[in-house]
Amino acid sequence: MSDQYAHFYDSFRWLVPANLNIAVECCHRWAQSTAHARQIAIFFEDEASQREIWTYERLSQTANQLSNGLTRMGVKRGDRVAVVLGQRPENVVAHMAIYSLGAIALPLSNLFGPEALEQRIKDAEARVAIFDDTSSVNVLAALPRCTALKQLIGINVQDERVLHWRSLLIRQPTEFKPVQTKSSDPAILLYTSGTTGAPKGALLPHSVLIGNLPGFVASQNWFPQPGDVFWSPADWAWTGGLMDALLPTLYFGQSIVGTRGRFSAERAFEIMERYRVTNTFLFPTALKMMMKAVPEPHNRYRLVLRAIMSAGESVGETVFSWCQQALNITPNEMFGQTEMNYLVGNSHEKWPAKPGSMGRPYPGHRVAVIDESGQVCAVGEIGDVALNRADIHGHPDPILFLGYWRNEVATTEKFTGDWCRTGDLAKMDAEGYLWYAGRADDVFKSSGYRIGPGEIENCLLEHPAVANVAVVPKPDEERGAVVKAFVVLTGEYQNQAKQAITEALQQHVSTRLAPYEYPKEIEYIAELPMTTTGKIQRRVLRQLEEGRVNPQKAGSRKAKFT
The missing domain is CATH 3.40.50.980 (Rossmann fold)
Known part of the structure; x- marks a missing residue:
């Protein structure tokens, strides 16, 4: 495959009309078209498998x-x-x-x-x-x-x-x-x-509707193709469900599947089979669950899936490889946030996807890794991922938020000059790929070493005992902090001796990563604290550890673990 990235990125130009309304673009214009009015906009299925079809x-x-x-x-x-x-x-x-x-x-x-x-x-x-x-x-x-x-x-x-x-x-x-x-x-x-x-x-x-389109089209392997049907379990109340799935699908006049009920790996495969889903957005957490529950999906389901986008956390090499081998699809990782979505990612049919990489800046977005003073970092140097107000041609980027609601101080603090900081740390390699290093709040130091949780979590996830994992610092007087992992065990390991599992996991990491990265302590819990968007709340776990060392600092915070 030839690398076409430079052509798409350099030649892209924004065409944002002065007047724009999301409802007109995503709904009314299709309904007014005789040829398109009866096209299915929404397939709907509730918890009891009651189904509806809504045309435009x-x-x-x-x-x-x-x-x-x-x-x-x-x-x-x-x-x-x-x-x-x-x-x-x-x-x-x-x-x-x-x-x-x-x-x-x-x-x-x-x-x-x-x-x-x-x-x-x-x-x-x-x-x-x-x-x-x-x-x-x-x-x-x-x-x-x-x-x-x-x-x-x-x-x-x-x-x-x-x-x-x-x-x-x-x-x-x-x-x-x-x-x-x-x-x-x-x-x-x-x-x-x-x-x-x-x-x-x-x-x-x-205008964010238009701003999201280059990344959406690219991450979904040039959506739409004839007959494309989209589904994602991502809640339509969040950026992932609203801007990465619902609105762009309707903008192109295609069909989207809406489902209610608790997510399960089996139901996800059933939905994709029943509605002949071609394109999806699945959080890494969902992909991990699907990989563990149905390691060989093509033996059980007839799928026509052609593209997977994933975001929210790093997919990691283990899940990346499973998607390629079990689903015959190279997942396109994407990075963005509520304030400025779909900034960075992959489109493996147009440019190579590197396992573990966040990808490259999508066309239309001038993205860089900057230091505390707002200067662009050198290749390989970790800094804050940031979006410039203008693209490489000097045109305003339509994806940028207007500001925080009635919070001018927070809005001002978000910017350094024309750079809008994401608060996520990464480094950029010589080919323009970004490599995630964690939230600025998630990175910590142990014995002078700077540690991000992502690499350690991905390594632990490779072990068959681990269903999910979060790594945080545990305060330590001598080292400043030590690496601690909170692990959710897979079913077959839940009744086995925890000490033996701990030793196996520590050995697994120590033979693959740097000596200072293996978890000095592992705690087993029933589930990780998650946001409703599927992101691990490491902040909750950090506060839990801080509270155990200093109960007064923890105040009234409590964690629900078993």
Whole structure:
């Protein structure tokens, strides 16, 4: 395969119209096309395997009904509307209706408890909340302290304070003229996952839809191809589900599968087989589970999968090799964050994918590794991955967020000159590939050595005893810190002697990595603390270790481990 990267990167030019509306681009324009109106937009399957099919025409008409209903409620341009619905067609309807009004969508996970919902709804001063029976208890519990919240719309919710979804829509016309919005107008208020601290609301403009496309197309091996169907278990309330799956699929007028229910490896394979899924975004955590549960999937399932994108954590060489051997697909790793998504990644059919690498900057994005002063680091030097406000041709990058919601200090701190810092550490090699070194908060020193958790975790994952793992520093008076691993065991090892497993794992790492990298201590737990986006919360584990050494410092923090 020839390396075509330089051609694509150097020749790329942004074409962002002055006026842009996500609902028009992802829904209404397709519904107005006679040839496309009855194209399937959404395949939906719930926990009980009840299924629905939504065409672009149905999606557009239902969104128009909701737009009319929200208008009568007094929702106007710039107002925030909370959407707590998970993967279901009504979630997409809500987004399209909100964008059509020029209002701002506030996507929230239906896994959030009352405090998490209250924090975000209250901070955003949302006027309306749309939710279903899955999240109703938590939404209603948060209601008393969300004083700006005036209207509640519920699906299968029996409460006198809640207007039923169907009752609202049935009285509304199916025609609505979308408000004209600029590409720079705010469209989405996405709160960060809280991996490294308190969540902040990243305000995204309509232009991020265009900004995500080069990376999406490349990471999905030049999506769309005829007959492409997309599925991802990623929650549509997060960047991964919304910007890496749902919106770009609809932008291209293709079909996406929406599913409800707890993720399992077997069900993931069943979904991909049943709907003939060609393209997917799977977190490394999901891929690890699938690899462990079904090591030889083609013996059990008829798959037509042609592209896998993965992000959130490093895939690692073990999972990378399994995808190639068991699925006959080279996974395209991608890197981005809520504030600026789809920055770096691979597209192995156009340029070589290096196992373990984050990839190269996608066309349209000027990405560099910078030091504390904002200077570009030398090849091989670890620094902060950052995005410049302008691409290599001097044009504004449409993927960049507008700022943190009502938090000018945090917005200012995010930038060093024209560089927007991600807070993720990496090094760039001579060919422009980036190699992840961890979050700035995750990297630590032991006996003077700088250690990132990723390499050690990937090494441990190669061992058949390890289902999942997180590496953090354990405070140590002599060394400053020692390497500690929290390990989730695979089923066949759960009843075996822990001391013997520990010695085997330590030996496994010490023979493969540097002597200072092997875990001096290993603790076995039932599950790792994860964000709802599938990222390991190493911060929680670090705090746990700090609290064990200094209980007063830990305060009231508690961890749920068994």
